[in-house]
Amino acid sequence: MPSGITIKDVAREAGCGVATVSRVLNDSGPASAETRKRVLDAAARLKFSFSDVGRSLQSRQTRAIGCLVPSLVNPVFAEAVQELQACALERGFHVLLMCSNYDPALEAEAMRILLAKRVDGMILTLSAASDCAELATVQDRNIPACMMYNTPVPGVPSAFVDNRSAARDVAGEFARAGHRRVGFLALRFGSSDRARERYEGFLEGCRAMGMDDPVLVEVDEAIRFEDVNLQRLLSGDRALTGLFASNDYLALSVISAVHDLGLTVPGDVSVVGFDGIAIGRAFRPSLATIVTDAREMGRIAADTVIEMITTQDMPVPELSGLAYSFRRGESLGSPRGGRTDDGEVAASPTPSCHPKRNSTVPKEQQS
Amino acid sequence: MPSGITIKDVAREAGCGVATVSRVLNDSGPASAETRKRVLDAAARLKFSFSDVGRSLQSRQTRAIGCLVPSLVNPVFAEAVQELQACALERGFHVLLMCSNYDPALEAEAMRILLAKRVDGMILTLSAASDCAELATVQDRNIPACMMYNTPVPGVPSAFVDNRSAARDVAGEFARAGHRRVGFLALRFGSSDRARERYEGFLEGCRAMGMDDPVLVEVDEAIRFEDVNLQRLLSGDRALTGLFASNDYLALSVISAVHDLGLTVPGDVSVVGFDGIAIGRAFRPSLATIVTDAREMGRIAADTVIEMITTQDMPVPELSGLAYSFRRGESLGSPRGGRTDDGEVAASPTPSCHPKRNSTVPKEQQS
DNA sequence: CCTGTATGTGGAAACGTTTTCACACAGGTT
DNA sequence: AACCTGTGTGAAAACGTTTCCACATACAGG
Known part of the structure; x- marks a missing residue:
């Protein structure tokens, strides 16, 4: 009762x-x-x-914004969600939260729940925006929606950074430090558009800089580096001298794993992350990373979706990619036997990199 | 439409x-x-x-669980929320999330919103459970509720650890390492029961170990250590040799601030945290801390509240305090001029530690 | 005295469900 | 022929609001 x-x-x-x-x-x-x-x-x-339920029934609006993120443990999403929740509250909306755990099935179920709840708008971070059936339903029903961190798709705006471009920059940083053989580390690569885009940009960048193609290292959610056999990747003739992690959370974990192996960062291997979470600065070695503004993501997404809710028949807004920047950090150094800047590397054959496959590669801002 | x-x-x-x-x-x-x-x-x-809103109106239940936490940026809450959300989803409930930002006014407003939404149950982490008017309303209306991290109050169960007891243990650890003058670091001390309880336990513990009373250092949300004048606390004749932070998030921040000052941990000052967030293990120096299980908190809270929802006229369950343990870490060492382990300190009176007050103090695992 | 315009007020419909209840009709029994 | 007993079905009430509309009452101007 x-x-x-x-x-x-x-x-x-x-x-x-x-x-x-x-x-x-x-x-x-x-x-x-x-x-x-x-x-x-x-x-x-x-x-x-x-009772808001009686009210919602009669007014045909719930003043609820559905929010779906893959994880809250990753501080990037925690911050974004916290910020967008505060923004929403300020405008008289509240947030219905769902975590998908990077699981497409859960993701779909969460969207259906949000739909059934008749939320007035949605803020989403999807594993694959381009083929999400429920997202189509959202568009069908004209429910205001805005994504976060996803590259926008036609009809759905997004608060995002250009993953490809940023990842290319990281390749440049590795190259400048003298690296040639590096790896890309991804969590559940298969079910994250973001990881894939970052990998693709990184690959392009590596090729453009005359480096070897990066080795793709995939880990599951539990981040068990024993399974990955980090040791093997980092030793021997063809050892990797650098690792680009698809997010900071992962980067920090791998640094820790490297230490556990008795190796050092950046002595034995350099590590670069993506996101710019706060704790990375306090970490020793401090984390080199692409810095994005998670709170701004949340704020923009909230503002966008609320504006779409409150103004009728608004055209889908065009959000431009958000600024990002590379943060130097102690975790990126020169490889052991390496040249500092551009030594004989440039002199070697430098196999031309991208035979084909340079499809659509936006590169807007470069803050 | x-x-x-x-x-x-x-x-x-x-x-x-x-x-x-x-x-x-x-x-x-x-x-x-x-x-x-x-x-x-x-x-x-x-x-x-x-439409769930039509359905909710007629069935007089929303299958929503309201959740209020002070912050999502602190990984402890992020983890707990993520876990409880997953638990709820499994049982056909979903979570309405609110962050209070440690602000009592926002906290009250959030509770009112949850009440208006007619959530079927609530999971709460409050700044001061004992005098929260809205919590009284919740009890009035017989809405199933369970707290997290708060010490339970009559009529409202809680998934919690015994803050006082754990904090006393920390005092013991400092003493064993040879410290005599330590500080307690709290975020918004005034508006957090948890911080206060931890301080009180720490104070008791310090006294029991024959140490000086700990110095209370309070920081605001922005964690600006310039304002605190850390430098002054750590230098001079009466310098503090150790700091107990009221949570890990804060502990990591202070370690970073100490480094920025050109000092080292634990060389110049030892730091101990509370919560046991994962990243603390990867940190250098690794963080000595009281380890609690955030996910279990979330799970227990969810299970409890859902059970209360689904079974009529259930008596308020008695939840016993959850296990915690002290995790040794590099951030706790002996003070500069100090004795290593139990040198002359142990030779001194060695006051028995927990004089009384061993009521319900579960202390099961000790990993 | 009749009309017109304010100003308060309450009845009732509508919103989208679920559930109760009664009804229709089938196919057996007596 | 009259009676049960199912089985399938739909009308209607209820849930808690808001809002439209009509109805009072009052008081002004003709």
Whole structure:
């Protein structure tokens, strides 16, 4: 019996009709000073508070924004969600949260729940925006939506950074430090558009800099580096001298794993991350990474979706990619036997890199 | 126009009454094979999906669990929330999330929103459970609720650890390492029961070990150590040799600030945290801390509240405090001029540690 | 005295469900 | 022929709001 007491009880208590109660409590219509007082008193006496479910039914809006992210443990999403929640609250909306755990099936189920809940808008970070059936439904129904971290698809705006371009920059940084053989480390590579885009940009960048193609290292959610056999990747003739992790969380984990192996960063291997989470700066070695502004992502997404909700028939806004920047950090150094800048590397054959496959590669801002 | 299409449209399309549609789509009553098919077809053709708001109104339950935490950026809460969200989803509930930002006013507003939303249950981490007016309303209305991290109050169960006891243990660890003058570092001390309890336990512990009373160092949310003048606390005749931070997040920040000052941990000052967040292990120096299981907190809270929701007239369950353990870490060492392990300190009176007050102090595992 | 315009007020419909209830009709029994 | 007993079905009420509309009452101007 949640609350139990309804507007009718208040009306009875105050000796008037429900319409009057609604009017005075919402300040939405005329009422004599005397009635007003009676109603207010009655409501207070009964500790009445409106039920949003009745309200939502009649107003045909819930003032809820559905939010779906792959994880909260990754600080990037935690920050974004916290910020967008605060923004929403400020504007009288609240957030219905779902975590997909990077699982496409859960993702789909979460979207269906959000749809059933009749949220007024959605903020989504999807594994694969381009082929998400539920996202199509969202568009069908004209539900305002905005993505975060996903590259936008036609009809759905997104608060995002250009993953490819940023990853190319990272390749440049590795090259400048003298690396030639590096790896790309991804969590659940298969089910994350972001990881894939970062890999593709990294690959392009490596080729452009005359480095070897990066080795793709995939880890599962548990991040068990024993399985990956980090040791083997980092030793021997063709040892990797650098690792680009698809996010900071992973980067920090791999640094830790490297230490556990008795090796050092960046002595034995350099590590670069992606996201720019705060803790990376405090870490020793401090984490070299692409810095993005998670809170701004959240804020932009919230603003966008709320604006779409509140203004009718708005055209889908065009959000441009957000600024990012490379942060130097101690985790990126020169390889052991390496040249500092551009030594004999440039002199060697430098096999031309991208035989084909340079499809659509945007590269807007470069903050 | 969210979805727009309702059960009535389906009924019309299928040429039957709404009751029939409800029955076949919910599998909740008889229907001839032929009608069943017609309804199913119609629903599919129209892409119909039930509206939870209509449903909630009539069933008088929302299958929503309200969740209020002070922050998501602190990984402890992120993990707990992620876990409880997953648990809830498994049982057919979803989570309405709110962050209070450690702000009592926001906290109160968030609770009112949750109340208005008519959530079926609540999971709360409050700044001061004992005097929260809205919590009283929750109890009034018999809304199932469970706290997390808060010490339970009569009538409201909680998934918690015994902050006082754990903090006393930390004092013991400092003493064993040879410290005498230490500080306690808290974020918004005034508005967090947890920080206060940890301080009190620490104070008791320090006294019991014959150490000086710990110095209380309070920082605001922005964690600006310039304002705190860390330098002064750590130098001079009466310099602190150790700092106990009220949570790991803060501990990591202070280690970083100490480094920025050109000092070392634990050389110049030892640091111990509270919570046991994962990243603390990877940190250099690795963080000595009280390890708690955030996911278990979330899971227990979710299980508890869902059980209270699903079984009528259940007595308020008695949850015992969760296990915690001290994790040794490089961030706790002996003070500069200090004795290594138990030198002359142990030779001194060695006051028994927990004089009394060993009420319900579960202390099971000790990993 | 009749009409017109304010001003308060409450009844009732609508929002999208589920569920109760009654009804129709089939196929047995007596 | 009259009676049960199922089985399938739909009308209608209820859930808690808001809002539209109509109805009072009052008081002004003709």
